[in-house]
Amino acid sequence: MRLRPLFAACILIGVALSLARADENSLPAEAAAERQWTRHSLLDLDRPVFSFRYDGIPSAQLLAGWTKAPVETTAESGGRTRRVLRWTDPRTGLEVRLESVEYSDFPAVEWTVYAANRGAADTPLLEHFEGVDTRFGPAAAGTILRTTQGDNFSAHSYAPLEFPLGPEARSFEPEGGRPTNGAWPYFNVDGGGRGLIVALGWPGQWQARFSADHGAVRIVGGQETTHLRLHPGEEIRSPLVALLFWRRSDWIGAQNLWRRWFLAHNIPRPGGALPPTDTMVCPPGLFTSAAGDISFLNRYLQRGFRPDYLWVDAGWYPTQHDWFRATGVGTWKPDPVRYPRGLREVTDYVHQRGMKFVLWFEPERVYRGSYLWNQHPDWLLNWGDAGHADLRLLNLGNPAARQWLIDDISGFLERENIDVYRQDFNVDPLGAWQRADAPDRQGMTENLYVQGYLAYWDALRQRRPGLMIDSCASGGRRNDLETLRRGVPLLRSDYQAPNLPGSDGAMTTDVFDGNQGHTYGLSLWVPFYGTGEYADDIYSARSHLCPWMGVGTHFDHPDWAALRRQFADHAAVAACFYGDYYPLTPYDGTETTWMAWEFYRPGSGEGDIQAFRRENNAQTDCRVRLRGLDPRARYAVTDVDTGAVREATGQELMDRGLPLFAAAPRSALILTLRRIPS
Numbered sequence: 001m002r003l004r005p006l007f008a009a010c011i012l013i014g015v016a017l018s019l020a021r022a023d024e025n026s027l028p029a030e031a032a033a034e035r036q037w038t039r040h041s042l043l044d045l046d047r048p049v050f051s052f053r054y055d056g057i058p059s060a061q062l063l064a065g066w067t068k069a070p071v072e073t074t075a076e077s078g079g080r081t082r083r084v085l086r087w088t089d090p091r092t093g094l095e096v097r098l099e100s101v102e103y104s105d106f107p108a109v110e111w112t113v114y115a116a117n118r119g120a121a122d123t124p125l126l127e128h129f130e131g132v133d134t135r136f137g138p139a140a141a142g143t144i145l146r147t148t149q150g151d152n153f154s155a156h157s158y159a160p161l162e163f164p165l166g167p168e169a170r171s172f173e174p175e176g177g178r179p180t181n182g183a184w185p186y187f188n189v190d191g192g193g194r195g196l197i198v199a200l201g202w203p204g205q206w207q208a209r210f211s212a213d214h215g216a217v218r219i220v221g222g223q224e225t226t227h228l229r230l231h232p233g234e235e236i237r238s239p240l241v242a243l244l245f246w247r248r249s250d251w252i253g254a255q256n257l258w259r260r261w262f263l264a265h266n267i268p269r270p271g272g273a274l275p276p277t278d279t280m281v282c283p284p285g286l287f288t289s290a291a292g293d294i295s296f297l298n299r300y301l302q303r304g305f306r307p308d309y310l311w312v313d314a315g316w317y318p319t320q321h322d323w324f325r326a327t328g329v330g331t332w333k334p335d336p337v338r339y340p341r342g343l344r345e346v347t348d349y350v351h352q353r354g355m356k357f358v359l360w361f362e363p364e365r366v367y368r369g370s371y372l373w374n375q376h377p378d379w380l381l382n383w384g385d386a387g388h389a390d391l392r393l394l395n396l397g398n399p400a401a402r403q404w405l406i407d408d409i410s411g412f413l414e415r416e417n418i419d420v421y422r423q424d425f426n427v428d429p430l431g432a433w434q435r436a437d438a439p440d441r442q443g444m445t446e447n448l449y450v451q452g453y454l455a456y457w458d459a460l461r462q463r464r465p466g467l468m469i470d471s472c473a474s475g476g477r478r479n480d481l482e483t484l485r486r487g488v489p490l491l492r493s494d495y496q497a498p499n500l501p502g503s504d505g506a507m508t509t510d511v512f513d514g515n516q517g518h519t520y521g522l523s524l525w526v527p528f529y530g531t532g533e534y535a536d537d538i539y540s541a542r543s544h545l546c547p548w549m550g551v552g553t554h555f556d557h558p559d560w561a562a563l564r565r566q567f568a569d570h571a572a573v574a575a576c577f578y579g580d581y582y583p584l585t586p587y588d589g590t591e592t593t594w595m596a597w598e599f600y601r602p603g604s605g606e607g608d609i610q611a612f613r614r615e616n617n618a619q620t621d622c623r624v625r626l627r628g629l630d631p632r633a634r635y636a637v638t639d640v641d642t643g644a645v646r647e648a649t650g651q652e653l654m655d656r657g658l659p660l661f662a663a664a665p666r667s668a669l670i671l672t673l674r675r676i677p678s
Contacts, residue, residue: 023253026246030107030257033194034245038102038109041134043071045085050098050113050238051133051220054089055124063087063096078265079104093119094126094230106261110242117230125229125440130222131200131238137216140191145170145210146251147187148521150180151476151493155514158184158476158492158521160587165189165212173207173224176428177446178473179480185239186481186525188258189217190251197258201240201482204450205430225434226443236447240482252627255524256580263527263578266485268461270468275488275528277547277574278308279567280358282532286315286323289338290345301353303560305567309420310350311358311550316343324426325390329362330370332412343416356419358470358490363405364453365427366392376401381432381445393432397448402456410463418467421460422490425473457486479526490530490548493518497534509591509615512543516595516612519546523581523597536562542610542668545569547577572640572672573608576601584609584624591616596660598673600628605635605675612669613662623657626650626673634676639669647676 042049045068052059069086076082085098095118100111113131117123142164149159163170174183185200185208200206200221208221222238230236244261246254267274283296297310317328318335328335334342347357366372366380368390373380379401380392396402413421433446461467469487471478475494495514515531522529530548533541536559541551549570553563579601585594591614600607611622629635629650637646637658648658660669 023248026248026253027107029247030245033247034102034107034109034243037136037243037245038100042098042100042109042111043083043085045071045087048087048098049111049134050129050131050222052096052115052129052226053125053127054094059096062089066090066096076101080265088118092121092123093117094123103261103265106257106264107245108243108261108265110240112240113238114235115230115237116235117232120232122232123230125227126236127227128222129226129236129238129443130220132198132222132241133218133220135216135218136189136196139165139212139215139217140194142192143195143212143217144190144192144251145187146190147172148184148524150174150183151474151479151495152182153475153493153495155495155510155517156589157495157514158518159589160521160524162190163210165210165217167211167213169209169211169218169220171207171209174205174477177205177430177433178425178428178477179203179206179483181428181473181477184525188251188254189219190254193249194247195251195254197242197244197246197254199240199242199481201242201480201485202450203453203478203480203483204433204446206239206480223443223447226447228437228441228444236444237451239480242481252582256582256628258525259527259581262525266481267528268469268484268486268488271466274578275468275548276308277528277570277577278549279570280309280311280490280530280548280550281307281552282311282313282550286319287338288312288316289335290341290343292338293346294349297350297353299555305563306353307355307551309356309358310346311360311420311422312343312346313360313422314362314424316359324367326367327369328367330366330372330392330394332361332363332371332408334416343418347417347419351417357417358420358422359416359418360422360424361409362424362426363409364394364396364425364429366394376404379404381429381436383431384435385431388427388432391427393427393429395436395445395449396452396456397445397450398452402452406456406459406463410460413460413464413467420468420470420490422470422472423487425478454482454486461486476522476529484526488528488530488548489526491550492522492529492531492546496531496544512540513589513591513595513612513614515543517587517589519610520583520587520595520597523577523599524583527578527581533566538562538565539612539666539668541566542569542670543612545573545610547574549574569640569670572670573599573610576606576608579607580628582627584611584626585622590614593617594619594622594660596622596624598624598626598628600626600673602628602630605630605633607673609637609658609671609673610669611660611662611671613665613667615666617665620661620663622660622662624660625655625657626653629654630675633678636674636676638672638674640672641670 067088072084074082081102087096097114145163151157174181189196205224207224314323319326436445470490471487476492532550533544576599582598584596596611631651
């Protein structure tokens with residue numbers, strides 16, 4: 001909002017203090033809403049919250065006449081309660097099973113639906129198998145559906161989106177079978193002060209539809225295409241459906257409730273701890289070598305830098321052309337010339353210096369001439385077009401193929417002593433999945449593949465406790481909830497490098513401001529993520545600042561002072577990324593605005609504010625109202641560049657706001673926030 005031209009400042013997003021206080025007391029009402037819905041809807045055998053068609057008949061008509069088993073209840077660790085509901089068709093032997101988990105410390109519940117053929121013959125056609133198909137009400141007039149843009153290699157990846165809900169359904173689905181490729185399977189149904197967050201965990205081609213009429217919101221979601229017969233003994237599953245009920249002053253409070261639940265019950269904890277907010281360096285170029293990796297790392301160590309990880313990316317295997325078109329893709333052995341003693345020579349060197357090691361793989365993609373291409377063509381799926389003539393897809397739904405991969409990769413990780421397994425995925429699998437399906441088996445290959453992919457990651461983690469998995473897929477194209485329970489997105493988007501179309505190798509404004517937008521939107525949903533930073537200047541480095549940071553200097557013209565500042569910036573704010581998150585300005589992709597946000601950890605009283613005066617912004621001043629603070633406490637707000645300290649109460653910072661100043665455009669501010677002990 002623009003104020004008097006004489007003042008040339010802006011006062012941005014804020015809420016009344018009384019509403020902020022109310023959020024802290026909302027959990028009982030939220031928990032009651034979740035329990036009521038779970039008891040009266042989810043666990044009602046006569047009104048299932050999922051749907052399908054079987055032999056042409058809607059499940060709502062069929063299930064009333066099927067055999068129902070008593071609800072099975074099991075208490076699990078962490079205050080979770082698991083329940084199983086079963087329906088069985090006495091005629092064909094199809095068993096439909098819903099497995100749910102309820103959380104005692106959050107107003108959250110989740111479930112997955114399974115369909116298994118327990119009979120002796122193929123089932124009739126099973127179609128439109130939706131993991132969720134139910135209504136929630138009453139719905140307030142003007143209900144808004146909130147989500148974000150999926151990663152699409154642009155400055156607008158993770159841009160927050162909102163849509164008014166009405167009788168006409170709004171449909172969402174990703175592109176090509178990777179679940180966050182252009183779409184985002186996380187949604188907030190915002191009724192203004194109350195609502196529902198819903199997420200679909202499906203590392204494949206999902207679809208979700210939302211509408212509002214007759215005083216209720218209808219949500220339908222599942223695998224996009226299911227039109228299949230199950231052979232005897234076969235089982236398919238729906239996406240994981242997770243719901244979080246909220247009663248907050250606004251939808252941002254709901255997002256922080258989600259972040260807290262995500263941290264408490266979803267994010268993987270290698271070694272029993274949250275993923276570390278660390279730094280990484282990566283040798284440049286394709287043809288890395290053991291000697292080159294060690295020499296590269298030593299240049300940092302000799303200057304007094306000790307990054308937490310050394311990352312070796314694609315190209316460490318035999319390759320005649322480039323990292324993508326290589327016989328090593330599908331063989332997964334170190335190049336014997338460049339790594340004559342394997343990767344262990346490098347990992348031992350790294351570990352002796354108190355660091356850890358990241359290694360890139362892409363095990364699902366198979367290139368012509370590789371081991372899998374030559375020895376196991378029966379394990380491979382084919383797109384069947386000229387654009388994929390030299391590529392195949394390893395079918396993780398094939399038990400033999402999956403077992404080979406588990407044994408081969410887990411053995412490699414153990415033998416070479418790899419700390420972080422980075423799994424990339426640079427092809428859209430949907431066409432290969434669909435081509436493998438007969439007309440009466442549409443969706444079957446995808447469903448079995450998804451189950452196999454999750455089982456593969458589970459097996460790696462079981463065989464190598466403490467292993468961290470990076471969920472890369474051309475950047476951030478595979479970050480559904482099931483994936484993020486097993487891995488972390490260390491590269492949130494490929495849109496972070498100077499090799500963008502038309503850039504002539506130079507960093508562009510879109511990259512800087514776009515990465516600010518990536519942090520702004522992604523932080524609403526995912527507390528931990530990473531990226532790489534390719535420019536030395538302060539504006540670029542701070543635009544890319546993430547919990548897990550790839551940093552470095554250009555050895556042809558090293559700027560060690562700039563790198564030291566990057567390390568210091570990361571150390572100043574990294575731990576706060578695990579706190580609550582508050583956007584302090586509206587989302588804006590233009591160059592004429594301020595962009596700012598706050599991370600705050602209520603337990604420790606620590607936080608930080610990042611603010612950017614963009615390139616063509618004429619406003620030198622900006623005032624932002626902070627959120628989530630203790631109104632009675634005093635806080636020290638410190639500018640990390642000047643050392644200037646301002647003290648104020650939490651109430652003053654939330655009501656009157658925090659003034660910011662940047663004398664020149666293209667400025668990036670970091671201010672640390674610390675509660676002063678009384």
